[in-house]
Amino acid sequence: MLPKQCARLAVMLAFGCCVSSEAKVAAWVRPFVGDRPCVEVTGSISLTRSYNYILNNYVGEPYDAVVLLHDDLEVTDPDAEAKILYALDDPDVGLVGVAGGEARNGLAWWSANPVGHQMIDTGLIDFGVRAGQVKSIEGSFMVFSPRAVDKLRFDERYTGFHGYDDIGLEAGSQGFKVVVIDLDTHHHTVAGFKTPESEQAWVQADQMFREKWGL
Numbered sequence: 001m002l003p004k005q006c007a008r009l010a011v012m013l014a015f016g017c018c019v020s021s022e023a024k025v026a027a028w029v030r031p032f033v034g035d036r037p038c039v040e041v042t043g044s045i046s047l048t049r050s051y052n053y054i055l056n057n058y059v060g061e062p063y064d065a066v067v068l069l070h071d072d073l074e075v076t077d078p079d080a081e082a083k084i085l086y087a088l089d090d091p092d093v094g095l096v097g098v099a100g101g102e103a104r105n106g107l108a109w110w111s112a113n114p115v116g117h118q119m120i121d122t123g124l125i126d127f128g129v130r131a132g133q134v135k136s137i138e139g140s141f142m143v144f145s146p147r148a149v150d151k152l153r154f155d156e157r158y159t160g161f162h163g164y165d166d167i168g169l170e171a172g173s174q175g176f177k178v179v180v181i182d183l184d185t186h187h188h189t190v191a192g193f194k195t196p197e198s199e200q201a202w203v204q205a206d207q208m209f210r211e212k213w214g215l
Contacts, residue, residue, distance in 0.1 A: 011081035014063040016054030018044045019071050028074035028188060037063075047164045048154035058149050064088065065096075066149050070140040070187070076119075077184035084143055087181050094148035094176025095168060097137030098183050099127065103169055106206040106215055107162070109136040116180040122190045130182040136168035137178055140187045148176055155212075161198075163205030169213055 015038040019025050025040070039057050044050040051068055058066050065084055069075075077083065087096045099116030101109035110127075115134055117126040144152065151174060155166050168178045193199035209215070 011085060012062065012064045013081065013084070014038070014058055014061065014066045016051065016057075016066065016068045017041070017071055018047060018050050020044075021071060024071045024188070028186075029069060029071055032075040032080070046156065046159050047161045048156045048158050051154050051164065052156065055144065055149055055153065060150070063146065063149075065146070066144045068142045068144070072188040073140045074186040074188060075141070075183075076186050080183055083181050083183050087179055088143075088145050090177065090179075091147075092175070092177045093179055094145050094152060094171045094174075095137060095178045096143035096145075097134075097139075097178075097180055098141050098185050099125070100134035100137035100168065100178065100180045101127075103135045103209075103213065103215065106210050107136075107165060107202070108206070109134070109138070109165065109168075117182075117184075119184070119186040120189055120191060121187075125191075131180055133177055133179050134168070135172055135178060136165050137180065139165045141183075141185055142167070145176075152176070158205055158208065160201050160205075162202045163209060166209055166212070 013036055015033050017029055017040050019040050019042045039054045041050040065088055084096060087093055099118050101114035102112035104112045114127040115129045115132045117130055152171055154164055158164060158166060171178050
């Protein structure tokens with residue numbers, strides 16, 4: 001149960017999304033976003049570059065948080081806004097997600113002390129512990145505090161659509177806390193890589209991640 005003072009009626013959230021399908025955005029993103037600001041990037045070939053473009057658009061703006069989410073990510077928690085604000089009551093928190101873990105095994109955060117939960121099309125992934133501080137967060141739903149919007153940027157050496165979860169370690173290196181909260185979402189995807197090419201791209205991003213952070 002959240003403290004009542006955290007359940008504000010007017011939460012000033014802003015959003016960003018890389019759009020691969022208008023149908024997905026209409027079905028799953030816009031019902032939560034509503035009429036609030038949302039920078040949508042279409043035709044992206046680099047998620048890190050697109051997310052930096054979105055963050056740059058919100059620098060200096062008076063929002064409580066900026067939420068970056070995939071176009072197939074549905075927020076199903078009726079208390080989502082209040083839970084986000086409650087997490088950001090700690091001024092040291094820079095990034096908030098719904099799942100995450102350690103970075104001991106490269107980009108595979110789920111293999112080292114994972115925290116959180118998320119529904120996907122093939123069922124519920126639940127790591128048991130649903131909230132806590134982590135080093136790396138799952139990337140389909142990421143919340144940036146106002147200070148993180150001003151200070152944090154994705155490493156654009158990760159091209160394509162893998163490696164952007166490097167942002168968790170970037171946040172930690174700048175003194176921000178990275179936390180997972182108990183917030184219900186449905187990621188309309190299935191586990192695993194969609195193509196062999198995507199898997200190979202992840203392997204390359206993982207190698208870059210390991211070299212960068214000395215793992």
